[in-house]
Amino acid sequence: MSQTLDPRAAAHVSEVAVSVELQTPGMTINLGPQHPSTHGVLRLVAELDGERVVNVEPVIGYMHRGYEKLSEVRTYPQITALVNRIDWVSGFANEIPLMVAVERLMEIEVPARAQAIRLILTELARISNHLVFLSSYPLELGASTPLMHALREREHVLELIEGVTGGRFHPNFNRIGGVKPAAGGGSTQKKLAQDLPQGFLSETAAAMDRMLAICDDMDTLVTGNEIFQARTKGVAVVPPDLALAYGVSGPNLRASGVAFDLREHEDYLPYDKYEFDVVTGENGDCFDRYQVRLEEVRQAARIVSQAIADVPSGPLQAKVPRVIKVPKGETYVRAENPKGEMGYYIVSDGGRIPYRLKIRSASFSNLSILPWALKGLLVPDIIALLGSLDFVLGDVDR
């Protein structure tokens, strides 16, 4: 038999035999759905060659709660309670685009005071969300102390939110045409003194100072750390064109160097009255994604400080009909949520419940970059990338 083979084929056969002998099959490992670093129930089916990722397939859907469908059998005011729980780390911010969408369809003018309160609370939600990121990210890289420090400061923000709305995570505070009036009252001028709790403004000012202080603390504790930089700089670089192609938004997009912030481009809240910088990164690596969020805490504190200096007086709610019926039509409102662009597409057939409510959540699109971005990384880098994308599974699956 061997005589019939030409030398090249024979060499090939022997090579195959050797490589069969020496083959080191890759390992397929399930990261999640129960795993310390997958922020809930994300599952990554990763094919590893040693510690290097050959291929990875994210599996989502473990957290699907059917909010879009549930919304179709609820009246508009009832939906607020649902959308709070989409991205539970920044519950308040989820309500805003929905309210604005309904108000636009109903052509309601929201009073300036309600707008200002919405804006303050949205920025507080942004701070609290980013503090969760700043606490959990070093933990995922192995440093456990920043977790406690950042969460301790977040408590001050949550107390502020609780003071106004009564809820720490799920305020359910927005009403169509404004915000929830003080207990026991309608939208009358008499109750005005009670809408923000006493001392709220001064406490907020003090809390904002604390936020700036914790940002400086994080700078000295984490940002400057050699090991932290070695673990994050140049890791999982997402180029700007790719980020745009995948629909990445929010801090993740800005970290790639695209200065796109819906607070500037949309007018869902009166951001044009306040000064703030759109923070961008340079390289689009994990370190930039961390740095952008750290800087955004400072910017959010800056916005809040400006906003509390001049809260307009006036009613908290516009005049709205007792039974809310949205005129026939459709609209899409998007907002700059802490995790990225969040949008609600409402189709109304003129009734009390939406005909269709499509939710565009930031984390879903941000996560879609995983199979591309994870290829060729090491196992520890998977965690570094996952953490730096700052997603919650509730926001992915809805």
Next chain:
Amino acid sequence: MIPLVAVEINFYLLLVLKILAITGVMLGGSLPIIFGELKISAHMQSRVGPYYAGGRWGWAQPMADGLKFFQKEDLVPAAADRQVYKLAPYLLMVSTLAVFVIIPFSPDLIAADLDLGIFFALAISSLSTLGVLMAGWSSGNKYSLIGGLRAAAQIIAYELPLVLAVIGVVIQAGTLSMVGIVEAQIDMGVPFLIGGQAVAFVIFFIASLAELNRTPFDLPIAESELVMGYLTEYSGFRFTTFFLAEYAGVVAISAIASTLFLGGYGFWGLDSALFGPFVLAAKVGILAFLMIWIRWTWPRMREDQLQTLAWKWLIPISLANIMVTAIFKVVF
């Protein structure tokens, strides 16, 4: 070698006594350090830490934790290699315990003052690799396997700078015996940390952190990546053994480092025979605090960075250190 009492003691009785004493030292050393870690980390993180167990300061928390683990079921995964899985924690424990044999608490208070003292310690502590690798391999869990292999790669890489750092000390002291090394420092008047081996001390300390799998080298049990690495499947008593071995390792390595670099039981103006054990304990406490401090401050390195640090930095520097020490030894 211990003239505990003037009368001659039966060999086997002495053996049992020594074994009990070493186990006691191991426990007496580890429990305070576990407690210290609980409390110190709590204070670093604006927490209170253990508060109730035992009354004041929650001092009994480590014991309570240990008792809790005793009550838990000792699970063996169906896919595990049963015998290897069951043996692994003890192998690790034995390798850590054996190191205590050569630690001198005072000129006479030492279980065995071997001529090869430090060599014995380094050799026997390498056995811990085997325990970790066995645990990772036999668990039948992919996370455990990765953790075990990481540990093996790490310990092999850091064993070298550890040994090379010690060689500098051995050259300067002119002996491998632990008591001899301490006496050399007492004769010189300053510990080796000041007296010429500062670089070696830093290298030894870094390498020992890696040896103990502590932050920033805790890759084998990297919780956010590998769940608990090679410890993932362990529970109950066997987990306690691993846990205790880790802290006993902290005590052992700190004691060796104190002996080699900080003057061991000796301190200016204190009688070694009388105060030796307390002086050593204080030095061990300082080093252990340093380890705890680092653990709760720094993030974790990556495998390739860890190997780079060992092969490209620590080993060349420690080789240079040996050369410089040797030149000084010959010239002066």
